[in-house]
Amino acid sequence: MPPSTATARASAGHPPNLDGIDWHALEDTLNDVGSAVLPGLLTRDACGALAARYAHDGLYRSRVVMERHGFGRGEYRYFAYPLPGLIAALRAALYPRLAVIANRWNDALAIDARFPPAHADFLRRCHDAGQVRPTPLILRYGPGDYNCLHQDLYGEHVFPLQVAILLSEPGVDFTGGEFVMTEQRPRMQSRPEVVPLRQGDAVIFAVHHRPVQGTRGVYRVTMRHGVSRVRSGQRHTIGIIFHDAL
Numbered sequence: 001m002p003p004s005t006a007t008a009r010a011s012a013g014h015p016p017n018l019d020g021i022d023w024h025a026l027e028d029t030l031n032d033v034g035s036a037v038l039p040g041l042l043t044r045d046a047c048g049a050l051a052a053r054y055a056h057d058g059l060y061r062s063r064v065v066m067e068r069h070g071f072g073r074g075e076y077r078y079f080a081y082p083l084p085g086l087i088a089a090l091r092a093a094l095y096p097r098l099a100v101i102a103n104r105w106n107d108a109l110a111i112d113a114r115f116p117p118a119h120a121d122f123l124r125r126c127h128d129a130g131q132v133r134p135t136p137l138i139l140r141y142g143p144g145d146y147n148c149l150h151q152d153l154y155g156e157h158v159f160p161l162q163v164a165i166l167l168s169e170p171g172v173d174f175t176g177g178e179f180v181m182t183e184q185r186p187r188m189q190s191r192p193e194v195v196p197l198r199q200g201d202a203v204i205f206a207v208h209h210r211p212v213q214g215t216r217g218v219y220r221v222t223m224r225h226g227v228s229r230v231r232s233g234q235r236h237t238i239g240i241i242f243h244d245a246l
Helices: 023-033 044-055 085-108 119-128
Strands: 035-038 060-065 075-079 137-141 146-150 161-166 174-176 179-184 191-195 202-206 209-214 217-227 230-233 235-240
Touching: 023 035, 023 085, 023 202, 023 209, 035 191, 044 085, 044 137, 044 235, 085 119, 085 161, 085 209, 085 235, 137 146, 179 202, 202 217
Parallel strands: none
Antiparallel strands: 035 202, 060 075, 075 137, 137 235, 146 217, 161 202, 161 235, 174 230, 179 191, 179 217, 209 217
């Protein structure tokens, strides 16, 4: 079952309070299916303000048209440093909660890397390795657009969880465009998972691998995520990735 509804909300420029979230239930859900939803993380006003900033060129370091690279259809823009206040605040506030889970995952998978409690310290590790480009992004989809299944890996240092926040309202701003994940277990066919989201909801999900308890111990499964075809309207999403890129 998903974690209890998060009462934390944010207005434009003000980060939400994450203390009311049941992080133990959220971790249980992540362990079960590889994703968990934080309902209503951002207010409608905050979502609208972020979506409206897509056209503000000065906020971004690059723009990617997905069809040119075989990534799907639609486009996205990577924020430049310094990040907008709300994006920076969310990244810094979510990381310590998720680092606890990430360290438990690495321990279960016998991966030596451990993540420090503060995001600034993890970013310093990334930057020392040449991963200096910010990875938070905003995505825009129109009719017929979609995002192929993929993993957001940008260098040696990878934080195993990331967050996507839906800025548009399904059934009002757009139709279609479901957030989709697949899980590939050894010697098995891929298992799909559609994650229903409303405007302002955030989904936390595995970037590339997660541990699963089997009859002979813990094993590693491969995760990918994407977005199904948008049938009408326009869909905006914020992606918060905690490692930076080469």
